[in-house]
Amino acid sequence: MEGATLRRSLLVMLELVVAASALDWWQTGVIYQIYPRSFKDSDGDGVGDLNGITQEVDYVAGLGVGAVWLSPIFQSPMADFGYDVSDYRAIDPLFGTMDDFLDLLTAFHERGIKVLLDLVPNHTSDEHEWFGKSAEGEEPFTDYYVWAEAKWDQNGTRLPPCNWLSAFGGSAWTWNERRQKYYLHQYHRKQPDLNYRNPLVLQELNDVIRFWLNLGVDGFRVDTVATLLEDDRFLDEPRSFWEGVPADDYQYLNHIYTTDQPGSYDVIYEFRGVLDLYRELSNYSKFMTVEAYTSLENTMRWYGNETIRGAHFPFNFIILEEINQGSNASDWSQAIQDWYKAMPDGCWANWVIGNHDNHRAATRFGRDFMDSLHMIQFILPGTVVTYMGDEIAMQDAYVSWSETADPQGLNAGKERFEEKSRDPERSPFQWNSSVSAGFSSNSTTWLPVNADFWDSNAAAQADTKSHLSVFKSLLALKRLPVLQQGSLRLWSEGDVLVIARDLEQVSYVAVVNVGHFQTTFNLSRLLPLPGQWRVYASSLNCEHQEGQLPQVESLILRPKAGLVLSNDTSIETQLERPPTQSSPSSSAAATIFLRGSSYAASYLFPALFFFATKWNFS
Numbered sequence: 001m002e003g004a005t006l007r008r009s010l011l012v013m014l015e016l017v018v019a020a021s022a023l024d025w026w027q028t029g030v031i032y033q034i035y036p037r038s039f040k041d042s043d044g045d046g047v048g049d050l051n052g053i054t055q056e057v058d059y060v061a062g063l064g065v066g067a068v069w070l071s072p073i074f075q076s077p078m079a080d081f082g083y084d085v086s087d088y089r090a091i092d093p094l095f096g097t098m099d100d101f102l103d104l105l106t107a108f109h110e111r112g113i114k115v116l117l118d119l120v121p122n123h124t125s126d127e128h129e130w131f132g133k134s135a136e137g138e139e140p141f142t143d144y145y146v147w148a149e150a151k152w153d154q155n156g157t158r159l160p161p162c163n164w165l166s167a168f169g170g171s172a173w174t175w176n177e178r179r180q181k182y183y184l185h186q187y188h189r190k191q192p193d194l195n196y197r198n199p200l201v202l203q204e205l206n207d208v209i210r211f212w213l214n215l216g217v218d219g220f221r222v223d224t225v226a227t228l229l230e231d232d233r234f235l236d237e238p239r240s241f242w243e244g245v246p247a248d249d250y251q252y253l254n255h256i257y258t259t260d261q262p263g264s265y266d267v268i269y270e271f272r273g274v275l276d277l278y279r280e281l282s283n284y285s286k287f288m289t290v291e292a293y294t295s296l297e298n299t300m301r302w303y304g305n306e307t308i309r310g311a312h313f314p315f316n317f318i319i320l321e322e323i324n325q326g327s328n329a330s331d332w333s334q335a336i337q338d339w340y341k342a343m344p345d346g347c348w349a350n351w352v353i354g355n356h357d358n359h360r361a362a363t364r365f366g367r368d369f370m371d372s373l374h375m376i377q378f379i380l381p382g383t384v385v386t387y388m389g390d391e392i393a394m395q396d397a398y399v400s401w402s403e404t405a406d407p408q409g410l411n412a413g414k415e416r417f418e419e420k421s422r423d424p425e426r427s428p429f430q431w432n433s434s435v436s437a438g439f440s441s442n443s444t445t446w447l448p449v450n451a452d453f454w455d456s457n458a459a460a461q462a463d464t465k466s467h468l469s470v471f472k473s474l475l476a477l478k479r480l481p482v483l484q485q486g487s488l489r490l491w492s493e494g495d496v497l498v499i500a501r502d503l504e505q506v507s508y509v510a511v512v513n514v515g516h517f518q519t520t521f522n523l524s525r526l527l528p529l530p531g532q533w534r535v536y537a538s539s540l541n542c543e544h545q546e547g548q549l550p551q552v553e554s555l556i557l558r559p560k561a562g563l564v565l566s567n568d569t570s571i572e573t574q575l576e577r578p579p580t581q582s583s584p585s586s587s588a589a590a591t592i593f594l595r596g597s598s599y600a601a602s603y604l605f606p607a608l609f610f611f612a613t614k615w616n617f618s
Contacts, residue, residue, distance in 0.1 A: 023484055025114060026219075026287045026312055027348055029066015030384045030475055035356045036073055036095055037081060038428045038447065039388060041440035048428070048439070050096035050104050056431075057107045059458070063391060064475045067114035067287075069221050071356060073101065074120075077127050079190040080407055082118075083223065084125035088208040105216055114218035116287065121205050121267070122224045123191040130204075131192055135178045143198045146184035148173070148234055163236045164258055167250045169411045169420075172258070186227045186258060188407050196229050196267050205267075206274050213278045219287030222271065222311070225302065226292040228264035231257035260298045265310065268302060272309045289350070289385075290314045293321075296342050303347045313350045315385065319377075320358055325365050329492035329514050336380065336490060336499075349382030354390055360425045361387075363396040371470045371539030372512040372562030378474040379499050379510045379564065381488055389429055391471040392458050396424035397450035405447060423447055432459035465540065473537045473546075474564070482506045482568070489526075496521050496557065502528055505567075508536065511555060512562035523552040523565075531567050538563040 040052030050073065060068060072082030075090040082092065091098050108115050124131060133141035148161035160173035160182055166189070173182040174189045184193040194201050209220065237253040245251045268290060275286040290302050290311040296318070304310030318335050343349060353373060354361040362370050370393040377384055399405075399421065401414050409421025428445050430453040431438030436445050437453035450456070461468035477483050486503035495515025501508045507528055513519055527533065535548045542563050543556040552565070 024285050025066060026285060027383060028478060028484060029114075030064070030386060030478060031067045031069055031116070031289075032060060032063065032065040033069045033071070033355060033385065033387045034060075035071045035388060035426055037071075038426050038439070040429065040431070041436075041442065041445070044441040046436075046440050046442040046445040047094060049094070050091070050100040054100070054104045054107050057104075057111060057113075060108075061111040061113060063472060065113060065386075067116055067218065068108060069116040069385075070118060072118045072120060072223075077125055077190070079125065080188050081405075083120050084123070084127075084188060084191045085120050086125040086127045087129075088205075089211050102215070109216070114287070115216075116219045116221055116289075117212055117217055118223060119205075119209070119220040120223045121194065121271075122227050123185065123187060123193045126190045126192055135176050135183075137179065140200055143195055144201055144204075146193045146195045146230065147176075147179060147181040148184070150175070150182060161234045163253065164230075164234075165237075165248065165250050165253055168408050169250065170248050184230065186230075187224075193227070193230070196263060197232065202267060202270055206270065209271060209274050210278075213275075213282075213286060219275065219285075220271075220289075222268065222288060222290045224292075225264060225268055225290045226259045226294045226298070228267050229261040231261060233257075260294055265301055268310050269304060269308045272304070272311065276309065285312075287312050293317060296338060300342050300344060303344050305344075313348050313383065315352050316350050316382075317352060319351065319353050320355075325369075327514065329495050329497040329512075332376070332497050332514060333490055333492035340488075349380070350385055351377045351380055351382055352385045353377055354387040354425070355385075356387065356426055357422055358425060360394060360396050361390055362393040363424070366560065367393045367395060367467075368539075368541050369514075369560040370467055371537075371541075372514070372560055374471055374474050375510045375512060375537065375539070375562045375564055376497065376499065378477060379483065379501060379508060381483075381486075381501075384475075384478065387425075391468055392430065392456070392461055393467040394427075394430055394456070395450060395452070397427035397448050399423040399427070399448055403448055430457040432457050465546075467540065470537055470539065477508065477536075477564075480508075480568075482508055489528075491526060493521075495519060498523070498526055500526070500528070508564055508566045508568070509533075510562060510564050511557065513557035513559060516559050518556070518558050521555045521557055523555050527552060533565045533567055536564045536566045536568075 034053060036050065036053060037048045039048045040056050041048050042051035042055055043049060072085065073091055073095045074082065074085045075087035075092045076082045076084050077086060078084070078094070091101050105115050130141050130144045134144045151159040151161060153159055158175070160171050164172040166172040166185060167187050172184055172186050174185060175182055185191050186193055196202055235257055237255055237257050240251060240254045242251050272288060275288055278286045288311050292299055292302060292314055299314050302311045302314035316339055318339050322335050323332060339349060361373060365373055370390070401417055404410055404417050404421055404423055406421045406423045409417040409423060412420035427447050428437060428439035428449050430450060433454045435441065435443050437449045437457055438459070439445060439449060458468065482501050482503040486501040489500040489502065491498040495513055495517070496519065497512045497514055499510045509523070509527065511521065511523060532549055533552050535544050535546050535550060538544055538546055539562045541558050542561040543558060544550045544563050
């Protein structure tokens with residue numbers, strides 16, 4: 001028991017060493033995801049649009065973010081709400097016109113905010129011109145998609161080529177009468193998979209990237225990259241043997257032939273090559289991040305290797321997938337360590353707590369934990385990626401079966417739609433307490449607004465201490481040298497997680513109670529220097545308030561409460577400094593490595609130091 005207690009109290013030090021050159025823009029800012037259908041409706045049709053986003057550009061700028069990522073706005077029949085693209089070079093009329101997009105781009109750029117688009121290279125819509133020509137067997141489009149011959153049973157019944165399943169449920173193969181073959185769709189049946197074994201397909205997508213870069217776009221979030229290529233032998237995939245999973249559910253199989261194939265990484269390396277050429281032309285980096293729900297080992301491969309560059313970073317879903325409301329401080333500490341230990345030398349971290357495909361963070365963790373959650377996310381080394389509405393602790397809306405719009409939820413059926421639907425986290429942004437939460441002048445919106453909008457909205461949080469004010473104060477910290485270049489020290493003890501960032505004589509320390517009971521914590525033994533420690537930020541439910549000088553020997557931490565302390569006497573001056581400017585030669589040479597901390601050992605007893613240096617994690 002005593003040994004287990006020591007391991008839970010393990011001291012760990014991670015040190016981030018950054019080259020003398022300035023960090024790049026994507027390393028110092030915060031990326032703010034906007035789901036356009038749900039951000040702001042400018043024309044009263046109940047669906048968000050580009051002009052609505054432009055109307056609220058000052059709100060986004062007021063947060064202090066460095067970039068916005070727009071979920072797909074390309075022309076689409078909307079079978080999967082834009083992730084089924086019928087024309088990569090056109091704006092869907094539902095969102096507006098190309099001129100509307102250029103106005104949006106100008107508005108953000110004038111405020112120093114980069115604009116990232118959501119690129120969907122794994123598949124197109126079946127209404128894309130390429131698919132129509134491929135189905136007709138017209139060259140050179142014949143092999144633009146993954147086609148396969150049918151199998152036949154003893155009774156002469158036509159069967160799919162193999163047992164592969166769609167992420168939306170059911171077979172991943174659909175018969176096409178014109179082509180007299182099956183086509184692969186790892187997602188919706190109206191989303192046929194492109195064939196990246198055909199070099200012409202890669203050339204097409206490279207041209208799409210160039211088209212948007214030529215218009216001034218700053219980079220891309222690349223969708224579902226783990227499924228870009230499949231094993232071309234079309235072998236049956238083995239059972240997963242997950243308990244209680246129906247035979248037509250995606251989780252019924254272990255996807256060894258349809259995900260994480262070696263050629264998928266090569267596609268992203270090619271995309272990066274195009275971006276790097278534009279970096280030289282535009283005098284600043286063109287950025288790419290990728291989405292891959294896969295193992296930690298495979299996630300790291302998206303960074304590239306010793307000879308070729310991949311994504312600037314793959315999304316870090318470790319908090320989304322491994323941490324929940326019941327996780328203790330040791331679980332949090334281990335998840336953080338796992339990412340940094342796995343990350344290749346010279347690469348940059350990022351931290352994601354939510355997006356349009358997962359239940360909102362405030363729903364998963366509870367609204368009372370959102371401020372503390374943001375403290376953890378923002379103080380860690382790396383880029384913060386945040387989802388619209390998290391700054392005001394928006395929660396999922398309830399969406400009934402009759403109101404369900406998400407094809408994944410609809411395919412699951414009435415009995416299972418609540419388990420599969422992504423609608424709740426996509427509900428309209430809650431601007432104020434007026435009709436439809438200020439999202440639209442229409443009382444009927446494409447998804448229901450959360451019923452709590454009357455008192456949970458951005459306007460209500462504007463002029464008081466609130467989730468929004470805490471979010472803004474934490475975002476401002478990302479401009480400080482200590483958070484950009486400082487070392488990281490990490491502790492877990494019971495339900496208390498402590499994260500410290502140090503640079504020379506300046507430290508910022510986040511202290512979070514992840515548990516469900518109030519506790520008193522002695523922080524003094526973990527602080528690197530004596531002196532006054534002032535509260536820089538505190539959660540709404542925290543006993544200690546901003547500006548106070550608490551007794552660090554006996555910090556009172558209510559359940560789910562957190563605070564950030566600092567010994568920085570020049571904080572106001574530093575926060576007035578403009579963000580670090582990047583140059584063509586300023587990409588960071590960042591290395592993260594783990595080591596036992598002799599520096600901190602003087603504050604802790606020898607046994608603890610032994611466990612730290614031996615890396616006997618538990």
